[in-house]
Amino acid sequence: MRILRSTKVVVGLSLLAFFVLLAVVGPFVAPHAPDWQANTTSGVPQPPSSHFWFGTTQKQEDVFSQVLAGGRDTLLISLLAGLIASALSILIGVSAGYFGGVVDEVLSVLSNIFLALPGLLILMVVMKPLPPQDTSNPFLIGGVIALTAWAWGARVLRAQTLSLRNQDYVESARVIGERSPRVIVFEILPNLLPILASSFIFTVIYGIGAYVSLTWLGVIGVPSGVVTWGTMLNVSQASGSLISGWWWWYVPPALCVAGVGIALALLNFGIDEIVNPRLTSARTGRGSGVKFRLGLTPVLQSAPTKGDAK
Amino acid sequence: MTTPTTETTPRVVHGPKRPGTPALEARNLTKHFPVHQFRGRQVVHAVEDISLALPEGTVTAVVGESGSGKSTLARLLTQLITPTSGELLLDGKPVGTSARERRAYTSQVHLVLQDPFSSLNGVHSVRYHLERPLKLHRKPGRGELDALAKSLLERVALSPAENYIDKFPHELSGGQRQRVAIARGLAVQPRVLLADEPVSMLDVSIRLGVLNLLDDLRERERLAILYVTHDIASARYLADTVVVMYAGQVVESGPATQITDSPAHPYTQLLLSAAPDPSRTEPVELRGRGAPPSLVDPPSGCRFHPRCPFAMAVCKETAPPALPAGGDQVAACWLLSPDHAPTTAADATPSATDE
Amino acid sequence: MTASGHLGEPVLEIRDLCVDYGVGKKAVRAITDATLTLHRGEVLGLAGESGSGKSTLAYALTRLLRAPGVITGGQVLFHSRPQGSDTTRTVDLLAAGVEELRVVRWSELSVVFQSAMHALNPVARIDAQLTDMLKVHRRKMTAEQRKERAIELLRMVGITSDRLLSYPHELSGGMRQRVMIAMALALEPQVVLMDEPTTALDVVTQREILEELMQLRQRLGFAVIFITHDLSLLIELADSIAIMYAGRIVERGGAQELFHSPRHPYTLGLINSFPALHGEKVRMEGIPGSPPALTSLPGGCAFHPRCTFALDRCSEEIPVLQRPVADSDGTERTAACWLQTDGQTVPQQLALPASAKLPAPRGEAAGAELPEPDGSIK
Known part of the structure; x- marks a missing residue:
């Protein structure tokens, strides 16, 4: 497959696969339950040792197990947020771009309003009063995060639809007699896939950021016993890890969040390169030993002499 | 007159x-x-x-x-x-x-457009481009669709049709694409x-x-x-x-x-x-x-x-x-x-x- | 309005130029062994x-080729004789460094690009574009002098001074192209390269601009390399023409000669791809097949799959540019075709006498006429 030829995509996908595997399988292979306590006497987190690879928390819970268990909710919620936001942005953005006129005006006003709203603040305001049972419902949280994220994708899709709408093949489809819904779904949408993919990945990254931030800030409570990377950061900070130097408590979850973000970003760059081949390194000459300078075409004098048959 | x-x-x-x-x-x-x-x-x-x-x-x-x-x-x-x-x-x-x-x-009435590079949708094969108008207007029976599509290609001198029917637009030259665009127009009769x-x-x-x-x-x-x-x-x-x-x-x-x-x-x-x-012998006077x-x-x-x-x-x-x-x-x-x-x-x- | 056949001394000599796209294993050969000579005051067409x-x-000649273009062989000798000087200085443009190229470019060799809309700076006014360029190349001019020169140049191409303060988007396509020509001629170069300068323009505007250009050429004496796909235009415009196919030059000769007596089957086919404006309406066939992709060239002569006269030899060996057997010694004509070598019987359409002045009726030159269907009104 052409997609796998890009190193960025391969690295990004592998990294992402690793974390997804972690999230799915983690809780089962973890040596302990995330809220299991080694003992209840000590109040000081233990550094990494052969018993506890990532050390323990203040309550003597195994950090390693917590990291393994903490990915599931994070990834699930951001994935949901990405899916719901993408669905919304397709519906609104493509309709606005294709139909134009009043439809476009109304939908654009709608997207502009949502764009202007400060996402994180809204999320905090909406989520804070909710009881912990609701806030652990991934669909609800994913949905609310999606509501603050769809508008950007909708603008981008609208712009792209506007330019695609004037393509000759859209005109040809109408000349044959295709109806509008068919034209949108079968002629325009397939050509929007690269942008859609990119927008989806962006939204997932945003979703991770939003969810981790919200749990870190303590806006979203979780039912007792449930651990996510965000709550680990929350608890470790509240317990004074930064001051006391208990790095094994907050560094692993932070690295995991960063790791997923990097994986997704690499995937995004890789898709960009495939869609726009000019961005690839091969064309800029890196690594081939030849320096390309604008206005000074390189001369190699390596051609075989005249008369060579091909 | x-x-x-x-x-x-x-x-x-x-x-x-x-x-x-x-x-x-x-x-x-x-x-x-x-x-x-x-x-x-x-x-x-x-x-x-x-x-x-x-x-x-x-x-x-x-x-x-x-x-x-x-x-x-x-x-x-x-x-x-x-x-x-x-x-x-x-x-x-x-x-x-x-x-x-x-x-x-x-x-x-059908319209064939100028740009052979954008008159066909790059994500669809030649077959799709030909079958759509056939399905919309001719409503052929089950076995007929493929035969009809291939006969369209033959009518625009893209022969043998098997070589072209499953290709995508970027695999064809400009002239071939224009012929497919014309064949598509012919499909509606x-x-x-x-x-x-x-x-x-x-x-x-x-x-x-x-x-x-x-x-x-x-x-x-x-x-x-x-x-x-x-x-x-x-x-x-x-x-x-x-x-x-x-x-x-x-x-x-x-x-x-x-x-x-x-x-x-x-x-x-x-x-x-x-x-x-080129066969002009005197200079042009505009x-x-x-x-x-x-x-x-x-x-x-x-x-x-x-x-x-x-x-x-x-x-x-x-x-x-x-x-x-x-x-x-x-x-x-x-x-x-x-x-x-x-x-x-x-x-x-x-x-x-x-x- | 072609020059009356006066050929001065060579001003630009291209020898065995080879250009690739990309480096290493994936490189694609774009030009092979191109050899051309441009003489002073000549209009050379590249079709x-x-x-x-x-x-x-x-673009390769002037080292303006963009990545991943790489020049892989040959020489480009520019015999520069600036205005008023008697000595000729020869520069190999391929071996030149940045400084030397800067001296040559624009003041001695300039380029008119294909699309003026993209070559002009959209946020700069027309006079500023000209004066900026003068500032770089003629440091000794004062601002007043630059402004005057800009006005003079624009008047030379037919743009009135009230347009000086316009932005490119306020001008029509024809006027923008005229501004490009003014910029290209500002420093009175010896050679001007024009890459499809009028393709995007209407046929009337095209004719106007080309007329003005030829008048300027008579006045200022520069040589032109005119690149286009429109061979019929070149035959009217150029002194000599070089025909290129799949990265090689396949025929060279005087414009009128080429038109009346082509030597290469591709040239013959091209000439027969342009319907006539007058005379009897006959069915013409163009050339079957289509130009090959550079990544998958046929073996031997790249044209042989489309050639009606192809020999066995054509699929194995690449023909070399040489004097056609149908022409006598001393001719400037060259063709890269195995049909034109000693011992071959040349088909009649490719062996027409070079001195024929009367245009042959199109039907004969094209070969057998197809019978007309009954009732068709042609």
């Missing part, structure tokens, strides 16, 4: 003269596009009062420069754009504008095929192949073909009748060889002298410099008068009707009118030309 | 279709 009507001025219908009802007829087509400007509402007079008849088994060429309105005319004929006034008749019967009638119209600059973006050596294909289709399938182009040489090659447009109006029309051998309208003469001609006028505020009277080397006083006041210029040729020029023609050659002095 | 390499050649 002039159709007697109840209107005060007889309407001239351009196009090849054949007995019987033409496949497609346009009467007094006019299109004004609204322009949003700060000072009130203005319109672009893109197409002004054109009547055209396309009989089956003929090719009519519409020649003009950019801004002449030829592409707008083609789109008016497909109903992609609704006219400001005027009507269309298919086989003599007026064409309706309801959604259902429009869809029925799409099975009768139209009466009329309109082609807007179908070969301008193709390599020179393959243009004639596509033009010859259009000629074969005219002959074999008795299509009425409209060929829109800026290249008067290829118009002469392919068409029976050439219609010359300038600034939204028809300035001259007539049999193809007649128009190029003895053009009556000064604009046609200008076009012919400007066109490249009479009538300048650029086409703005269509928002076109010149009064004859729209060509600011550039015309033979402009007279009447040209500025009244727009000339289409006057006979010998045989089936007509030109909208006061020079052809016995009342206004200059009496001596000395009267026809080129006016001062400046940009 | 070809997609993949022929004509634009690549022009």
Whole structure:
């Protein structure tokens, strides 16, 4: 497959696969339950040792197990947020771009309003009063995060639809007699896939950021016993890890969040390169030993002499 | 030539003269596009009062420069754009504008576009492009679809069809793509095929192949073909009748060889002298410099008068009707009118030309 | 309006130029062994279709070819004799460094690009574009002098001084192209390269601009390399023409000679791809097939799959540019075709006498006429 030829995509996908595997399988292979306590006497987190690879928390819970268990909710919620936001942005953005006129005006006003709203603040305001049972419902949280994220994708899709709408093949489809819904779904949408993919990945990254931030800030409570990377950061900070130097408590979850973000970003760059081949390194000459300078075409004098048959 | 009507001025219908009802007829087509400007509402007079008849088994060429309105005319004929006034008749019967009638119209009239690189959707195979119109209009049985699609490819000389049917547009050359676009048009079994600059973006050596294909289709399938182009040489090659447009109006029309051998309208003469001609022995003398006028505020009277080397006083006041210029040729020029023609050659002095 | 056959001394000599796209294993050969000579005051036309390499050649000469274009062989000798000087200085443009190129470029060799809309700075006014360029190349001029020169140049191409303060988007396509020509001629170069300068323009504007250009050439005496796919235009315009196919030059000769007596089957086919404006209407066939992609060229002569006269030899060996057997010694004509070598019987259409002045009727030159279907009106 052409997609796998890009190193960025391969690295990004592998990294992402690793974390997804972690999230799915983690809780089962973890040596302990995330809220299991080694003992209840000590109040000081233990550094990494052969018993506890990532050390323990203040309550003597195994950090390693917590990291393994903490990915599931994070990834699930951001994935949901990405899916719901993408669905919304397709519906609104493509309709606005294709139909134009009043439809476009109304939908654009709608997207502009949502764009202007400060996402994180809204999320905090909406989520804070909710009881912990609701806030652990991934669909609800994913949905609310999606509501603050769809508008950007909708603008981008609208712009792209506007330019695609004037393509000759859209005109040809109408000349044959295709109806509008068919034209949108079968002629325009397939050509929007690269942008859609990119927008989806962006939204997932945003979703991770939003969810981790919200749990870190303590806006979203979780039912007792449930651990996510965000709550680990929350608890470790509240317990004074930064001051006391208990790095094994907050560094692993932070690295995991960063790791997923990097994986997704690499995937995004890789898709960009495939869609726009000019961005690839091969064309800029890196690594081939030849320096390309604008206005000074390189001369190699390596051609075989005249008369060579091909 | 002039159709007697109840209107005060007889309407001239351009196009090849054949007995019987033409496949497609346009009467007094006019299109004004609204322009949003700060000072009130203005319109672009893109197409002004054109009547055209396309009989089956003929090719009519519409020649003009950019801004002449030829592409707008083609789109008016497909109903992609609704006219400001005027009507269309298919086989003599007026064409309706309801959604259902429009869809029925799409099975009768097809438009082939200029750019072979964007007229086919890159994500779909050739098979998809051919099967869609078949499913929409012909509704074939289960086994027939594949056979029909392949026969379409054979009709446009993309043979053997198996080699092409599952390819994607980026795997085909420009000429092959244009043939697929034409095959797609044939799938609906139209009466009329309109082609807007179908070969301008193709390599020179393959243009004639596509033009010859259009000629074969005219002959074999008795299509009425409209060929829109800026290249008067290829118009002469392919068409029976050439219609010359300038600034939204028809300035001259007539049999193809007649128009190029003895053009009556000064604009046609200008076009012919400007066109490249390798067998020309004398240097070119361009009479009538300048650029086409703005269509928002076109010149009064004859729209060509600011550039015309033979402009007279009447040209500025009244727009000339289409006057006979010998045989089936007509030109909208006061020079052809016995009342206004200059009496001596000395009267026809080129006016001062400046940009 | 071609020059009356006066050929001065060579001003630009291209020898065995080779250009690739990309480096290493994936490199695609775009131009092979291109050899051309441009003489002072001459109009040389370069004709070809997609993949022929004509634009690549022009940009490679001036080292303006973009990545991943790489020049892999040959020489480009520019014999420069600036105005008023008697000595000729020869520069190998391929071996030159940045400084030397800067001296040559624009003041001695300039380029008119294909699309003026993209070559002009959209946020700079017309006079500023000209004066900026003068500032760089003629440091000794004062601001007043630059402004005057800009006005003079624009008047030379037919733009009135009230347009000086316009932005490019306020001008029509024809006027923008005229501004490009003014910029290209500002420093009175000896050679001007024009890459499809009028393709995007209407036929009347095209004719006007080319007329003005030829008048300027008579006045200022520069040589022109004119690149286009429109061979019919070149025959009227150029003194000599080089035809390119799949990265090689396949025929060279005087414009009128080439038109009346082509030597290469591709040239014959190209000439027969342009319908005539006058004379009898006959069915013409163009050339079957389509130009090959540079990544998958046929073996031997790249044209042989489309050639009606192909020999066995044509699919194995690449023909070399040489004097056609149908022409006598001392001719400037060259063609790369095995049909034109000693011992071959040359088909009649490719062996027409070079001195024929009367145009042969199109029907004969094209070969057998197809019978017309009954009832067709042609």
